[in-house]
Amino acid sequence: MNIDSINNGFVIDHIEAGRGMKLYELLGLDKLDCSVAIIKNVHSNKMGKKDIIKIDADIPVNLDVIGYVDPSATVNIIKDGALVEKKSISMPEYLKNVIKCRNPRCITAVEQELDQVFKLTDREKKIYRCIYCESEA
Ligand code: ZN
Secondary structure, three states, X not given: OOOOOXXXXXXXXXXXXXXXXXXXXXXXXXXXXXOEEEEEEEEEOOOEEEEEEEEOOOOOOOHHHHHHHOOOOEEEEEEOOEEEEEEEOOOOOEEEOOOOOOOOOOHHHHOOOOOOEEEEEEOOXXXXXXXXXXXXX
C-alpha cells in the first residue's frame, strides 16, 4: 500500500503520539480486510510527535471513538484521491458499546445483553463513568 495515495477512505491525523494503537483497537480496524496503516511518531511542527492512521476504504468510522481516545485528532475524508472534508472531533457526551465496565459487580457483568454506556462526567479531566455503577472508565 502506498500510504500517500488513498483513493477513497480516511486519514485520522494529529493523534497524540502513542494513542494510535489504542484507537486502532477500539475502532476495530484489525477486523477490516482493507489496507490500514498506522504511522507512529511522525514529526509534527505543532505537536512534536503524532500518530496517523490511514484507512483505504469507504467505511463508516465511529467518530465517538476518536473523540474518546483523542478529541484533538482530525479526520480527513478522501474521495477519488482528493481531500473532500475535514472533520473536527469533540468528546461525545455518551459512549455506547465502545469500552466495557471493569467493575465485576456492575449489572453489565451479569446482564450481558445490556448496552455498555458511559457518560462524560468531567470534560476537563476527560472522565467517563459507567451509567449503571458510576465506575470510572
Ligand atoms: Zn458499571
